[in-house]
Amino acid sequence: MAPRCWRWWHWSTWRRTRPPLPGSTPSFRQRFSTQEQPPQICVVGSGPAGFYTAQHLLKHPQAHVDIYEKQLVPFGLVRFGVAPDHPEVKNVINTFTQTARSARCAFRGNVVVGRDVAVPELRAAYHAVVLSYGAEDHRALEIPGEELPGVFSARAFVGWYNGLPENRELAPDLSCDTAVILGQGNVALDVARILLTPPEHLEKTDITEAALGVLRQSRVKTVWIVGRRGPLQVAFTIKELREMIQLPGTRPILDPADFLGLQDRIKDVPRPRKRLTELLLRTATEKPGTEDAARQAPASRAWGLRFFRSPQQVLPSPDGRRAAGIRLAVTRLEGVGEAARAVPTGDTEDLPCGLVLSSVGYKSRPIDPSVPFDPKLGVIPNMEGRVVDVPGLYCSGWVKRGPTGVIATTMTDSFLTGQMLLQDLKAGLLPPGPRPGYAAIEALLSSRGVQPVSFSDWEKLDAEEVSRGKGAGKPREKLLDPQEMLGLLGR
Ligand SMILES: Cc1cc2nc3c(=O)[nH]c(=O)nc-3n(C[C@H](O)[C@H](O)[C@H](O)COP(=O)(O)OP(=O)(O)OC[C@H]3O[C@@H](n4cnc5c(N)ncnc54)[C@H](O)[C@@H]3O)c2cc1C
Ligand SMILES: NC(=O)c1ccc[n+]([C@@H]2O[C@H](COP(=O)([O-])OP(=O)(O)OC[C@H]3O[C@@H](n4cnc5c(N)ncnc54)[C@H](OP(=O)(O)O)[C@@H]3O)[C@@H](O)[C@H]2O)c1
Numbered sequence: 001m002a003p004r005c006w007r008w009w010h011w012s013t014w015r016r017t018r019p020p021l022p023g024s025t026p027s028f029r030q031r032f033s034t035q036e037q038p039p040q041i042c043v044v045g046s047g048p049a050g051f052y053t054a055q056h057l058l059k060h061p062q063a064h065v066d067i068y069e070k071q072l073v074p075f076g077l078v079r080f081g082v083a084p085d086h087p088e089v090k091n092v093i094n095t096f097t098q099t100a101r102s103a104r105c106a107f108r109g110n111v112v113v114g115r116d117v118a119v120p121e122l123r124a125a126y127h128a129v130v131l132s133y134g135a136e137d138h139r140a141l142e143i144p145g146e147e148l149p150g151v152f153s154a155r156a157f158v159g160w161y162n163g164l165p166e167n168r169e170l171a172p173d174l175s176c177d178t179a180v181i182l183g184q185g186n187v188a189l190d191v192a193r194i195l196l197t198p199p200e201h202l203e204k205t206d207i208t209e210a211a212l213g214v215l216r217q218s219r220v221k222t223v224w225i226v227g228r229r230g231p232l233q234v235a236f237t238i239k240e241l242r243e244m245i246q247l248p249g250t251r252p253i254l255d256p257a258d259f260l261g262l263q264d265r266i267k268d269v270p271r272p273r274k275r276l277t278e279l280l281l282r283t284a285t286e287k288p289g290t291e292d293a294a295r296q297a298p299a300s301r302a303w304g305l306r307f308f309r310s311p312q313q314v315l316p317s318p319d320g321r322r323a324a325g326i327r328l329a330v331t332r333l334e335g336v337g338e339a340a341r342a343v344p345t346g347d348t349e350d351l352p353c354g355l356v357l358s359s360v361g362y363k364s365r366p367i368d369p370s371v372p373f374d375p376k377l378g379v380i381p382n383m384e385g386r387v388v389d390v391p392g393l394y395c396s397g398w399v400k401r402g403p404t405g406v407i408a409t410t411m412t413d414s415f416l417t418g419q420m421l422l423q424d425l426k427a428g429l430l431p432p433g434p435r436p437g438y439a440a441i442e443a444l445l446s447s448r449g450v451q452p453v454s455f456s457d458w459e460k461l462d463a464e465e466v467s468r469g470k471g472a473g474k475p476r477e478k479l480l481d482p483q484e485m486l487g488l489l490g491r
Pocket of ligand 1: 069
């Protein structure tokens with residue numbers, strides 16, 4: 001792969017080469033003689049960032065956008081992350097589908113950028129490249145015992161119940177009584193909810209049949225959701241907490257002692273945090289209302305929040321063959337509010353459990369040695385989506401700003417990247433002259449034995465999934481095996 005010296009322009013010169021004054025240079029129309037040379041742009045990744053960036057780029061009346069995706073299917077975490085019991089969130093797929101069906105947009109699935117084709121090759125073929133490839137790894141806990149059977153990343157667990165091909169064999173053993181989830185973000189609550197929801201409530205969702213089968217056999221009765229900081233620092237949001245509180249057949253376990261003195265401290269916190277903490281406080285300290293009490297009385301399952309506990313070691317079973325518990329370092333807070341840091345007090349607590357799910361965040365990986373990458377922050381260094389030091393290269397979504405934020409945040413961020421790119425195009429800051437676009441990449445991929453799939457191929461797979469789900473009253477039964485998918489496409 002080409003070394004970094006292929007850069008044709010130091011990004012720091014960008015500010016000095018700002019758009020020239022009108023009239024002093026050939027116009028935009030002259031630079032990009034629009035009839036013969038429409039801007040050829042490619043986007044890497046077909047999650048929300050990829051699709052929203054493409055949507056914005058297509059506002060340019062001639063731009064052509066190719067979206068490269070490593071999976072055979074589009075939509076990233078909307079398909080493989082968003083919980084099956086949140087179907088309304090997946091409605092964004094309709095907008096993405098409209099974008100993909102545009103005559104000036106093409107989906108190129110089954111192409112792993114960085115393996116099947118290098119970023120410099122894409123840069124040579126297109127006027128601009130946008131990296132929107134998300135955050136595919138999980139953050140490791142880096143504690144002893146993390147590798148024991150019975151310990152999973154939430155990323156893999158979510159991938160398993162959502163039909164991500166690489167996680168289809170996960171088969172978590174749910175024969176234990178207690179599960180511990182490390183981390184208190186929305187992913188932790190998704191995972192807790194899927195573990196505790198009565199399976200019959202999931203039957204009409206797009207959860208995979210294999211996952212549903214395992215969940216039907218589950219003996220998990222208690223799920224602890226463990227945070228290293230306190231109730232004022234939880235990362236989940238109020239809607240997701242409310243769902244947990246109202247989950248059929250379960251009851252919450254919150255220790256009122258964790259909430260002492262909190263009422264006074266929440267007066268000055270921002271409103272969303274205040275409302276969230278008030279709900280936590282009420283749940284922990286007040287008797288449930290009639291409706292909640294009636295639902296909780298016969299509950300056979302429970303979930304609880306454990307605060308001020310940082311994971312220290314996964315404890316093995318006596319034969320050393322699987323996880324049997326977790327040792328937690330007791331912490332106290334240094335500082336106040338969102339910025340408070342958890343500091344170990346020196347005390348520890350052992351919590352027995354047969355399943356440990358680590359939900360401490362996702363992580364982006366570097367895609368190609370030619371692309372700058374900040375391993376500490378796990379992002380591509382950029383200024384408003386322009387990759388630092390590499391003109392013509394842009395980024396959007398989680399790989400641009402780190403693995404936090406909902407789809408709406410990703411949309412705003414991706415539109416901004418699209419806007420920057422179009423500004424640069426207009427200012428003549430992208431390479432002039434013709435670019436072959438997909439024609440050049442197609443030849444490369446073909447010589448490497450890679451068979452890209454199109455959006456109409458996806459529509460065939462989509463129709464097959466919908467038809468397989470129909471019998472069971474599900475919106476779809478996801479195809480899990482890439483070989484089977486290729487077979488269905490006649491490859
Ligand atoms: C478990 C989970 C549940 C969530 N639930 C919600 C929710 O209910 N509501 C909400 O608003 N937000 C939710 N989010 C957040 C939302 O999913 C993200 O904001 C959004 O998906 C980020 O978009 P992205 O395009 O940057 O990344 P992704 O969605 O991850 O998309 C990246 C795409 O790039 C592809 N890719 C990766 N590497 C390559 C490569 N080398 N070559 C080609 N393609 C590649 C991937 O396959 C993927 O399709 C959830 C997140 C998670 C993790
Ligand atoms: N329904 C939805 O809208 C939905 C669903 C799922 C995900 N999402 C979004 O997707 C994004 C990612 O969610 P996420 O839950 O993966 O990440 P997150 O919101 O960043 O939460 C990560 C959690 O892990 C903890 N953590 C991090 N490192 C740790 C360590 N070393 N030891 C112990 N705990 C550690 C964090 O605690 P500290 O705060 O102490 O660091 C935090 O509680 C979020 O923006 C989320 O809102 C949304």
